[in-house]
Amino acid sequence: MDFERCYRAVDSRDQRFDGWFYTGVTSTGIYCRPSCPATTPKRQNVRFFPSAAAAQGAGLRACRRCRPDAAPGSPQWDVRADVVGRAMRLIADGVVDRDGIPGLAARLGYTERHLHRMLRAEMGAGPLALARAQRAQTARVLIETTGLGMAEIAFAAGFGSVRQFNDTVREVYAIAPSELRAARGRHQAPVGAGTITLRLAYRPPLHARALLDFLSVRALPGVEEVRDGTYRRGLRLPHGAGEVALTPADGHVAATLRLADLRDLAPAVARCRRLLDLDADPVAIDATLAADPALAPAVAAEPGIRVPRAVDGFELAVRAIVGQQVSVTSARTTLTRLLAARDRVDHEVGGSDGDRTPGQPHDQRGLRGFPSAEEVLGVPDEGFGMPVGRRETVRALARAVADGELDLASGGDREETVQRLLALPGIGPWTAGYLAMRAFGDPDVLLPTDLAVRRGAAALGLPDTAKTLDAYAERWRPWRSYATIRLWRAA
Structure with a gap:
């Protein structure tokens, strides 16, 4: 400052x-x-x-x-692993709206008073004020992009009363909610109930093709797809199901969200931003990596490479376990079998359409959120289609998450979570590191034992044994996660 x-x-x-x-x-x-x-x-x-x-x-x-309320998020809070960084991610995900300040403090392991003091010192505002600012932005989006009544918008945005909603909008935007709608009415797109369209800002450059390439080859039928330059996927959100379509454009990512419950708008936006790593500072990252002559040509050719992250930590953990020591194609096939087994179980108990957004066309009902930990535990042995040891690792993970012993959300303590993961049978350093990079947002993870990483290093003329590559990569700190993505692309 x-x-x-x-x-x-x-x-x-x-x-x-x-x-x-x-x-x-x-x-x-x-x-x-x-x-x-x-x-x-x-x-x-x-x-x-x-x-x-x-x-x-x-x-x-x-x-x-x-x-300014719609600016990209701070890359500092996006990657920091300390209490303030974690608090900012949890507030963005709507924890204060759902659980209040006591719930936020409990998730972080601090008293409300101490948490308030830390946030005031670094952010200039306490947790309630930070959440209130987010509610105001959510309200503006709903006012300008939907035809909902103001009372519905007030409660969907997280306000406790219509009066509080009116007062906050007037204070933040110096205009009444009805005037805000009238001023932007001509720009509203015709959309259905529960559908919101908005722009997700980012700091240029953004290498959109690299993101879509990565997501496309790993896309799971029934959960996600990449078609015509747009990534679509089902979402499992705090209050219900959702679906999102994300289309990278010049200066923003166009997002169309279909939500069963509009209270999930803020967490859905936060998870989409996290998935595409939109709060990164690509200029700072590329400057560090380009200082290495071996990476400089790749950085010049493809500026703005991001780390594809995750909307659901449990989903990524299951993917990582299934992907241990097998190809991406093989892992995708196994995961598709697991999803089919989940659907069969749902059908048997009469819940096959449970994640479909109300009003969603029948032919699009396939885009559902990834199975929850409880759903995975309900899949019979034959539904896993993987070695017994790996199946039991997935189940041990699911039990830990379902019992509340393991928090795989982006606001969890990274070091503690990694240690708890390593304590589970069948999870080693590669899996824990992969999750730290993609699920927990650690910008400085290298996977030196990964075969594709070492192949990419060899292709660029870099040391390609785990030990020598690990030592060489010290010069890429604190952005080794981004170097890992570039090595994968080089492979």
């Missing part, structure tokens, strides 16, 4: 800093993104804030031109 560095970023309208901090202009009472196209404010009228909630707490309203 150095004033001179922040002011230079604002003066140059540098998009890379959107979401890192927010610019408050005291003379106008407005806060903006660093890249706002408005005239650069005078120094004496400028204050910088670490969060939108902090700016709102200072009595400033969001700029209607640059929409």
Whole structure:
């Protein structure tokens, strides 16, 4: 938050800093993104804030031109493993709306008072204010993209009353909810009930083809698909089922969400952003990797490579276990059998359409969320289609998750979770590292024993034994996860 560095970023309208901090202009009472196209404010009228909630707490309203509340998330909070970083991810996933501040504090293992103190010190606002800022953004999206009544929007966005909703929208946007809808009404797309369309911002560059390539070859029938430049998948969300279509475009990812319960909008958006790694800082990452002459040509040819992550930690853990020491194609075949066995069990108990969004066409009901831990435990032995040892590892994982002994959410403690994973029979360093990279968002994971990683290293003229590659990769810190993706592509 150095004033001179922040002011230079604002003066140059540098998009890379959107979401890192927010610019408050005291003379106008407005806060903006660093890249706002408005005239650069005078120094004496400028204050910088670490969060939108902090700016709102200072009595400033969001700029209607640059929409700072819809800026990319801070890459710092996206990758940090400390308590504040974890808290920010859990708040984004709607934990405060569902469980309140006590629930958030319990998930993090701190008292409410101490948690409030830590967030105030780093974010300039407490957990309730941070959640309130998110509710305001969710409300704006629903106001502008749906035809729902204001009372429905208020409760879907997480507000406790319509009055609280009205007061917050007026305070954050300096306009009544009805006026906000009227101002954007002509831009509304005709969509069905429970359907929301929005743009997910990111920091350029974004190598969309690399993301879609990675997801396409691993796509599980009935759960996800990649077609015509769009990734679609079913979602298992806190209040019900959902489905999303994500289409990378210039400067944003177009998202169309179909939700059984609109209270799941904020967690659905957070999970989609996490899946595509949209809060990364690609310029900083590529600069570090390009400093290595062996990687420089690949970085120049394909800037903006992201780490494809996950919408569901349990799903990725099952995928990782099934994928141990087998090809991607073989793992996909085995997982498809497991999904078919889940569907047979559902059909036998009369729940085959349980994850289909109301109003969803019958021919699209196949895009369901990945099975829950409880559903996996209900699959009979013959439904797994894998060696006994691997089957029992999947079951041990499912039991630990179902019993609450293992938290695979992005807001969990990474080190503790990795240690608990390693304590399960059949889970070793490769599986734990793979999950740390893709499920928990650790930006600095190398998988030196991975065959494809070593093949990619050899293709680029790098050391290709596990030990020598591990030592060489020290120069790529703290972005070894991104180097791993590039080595996979080189292979």
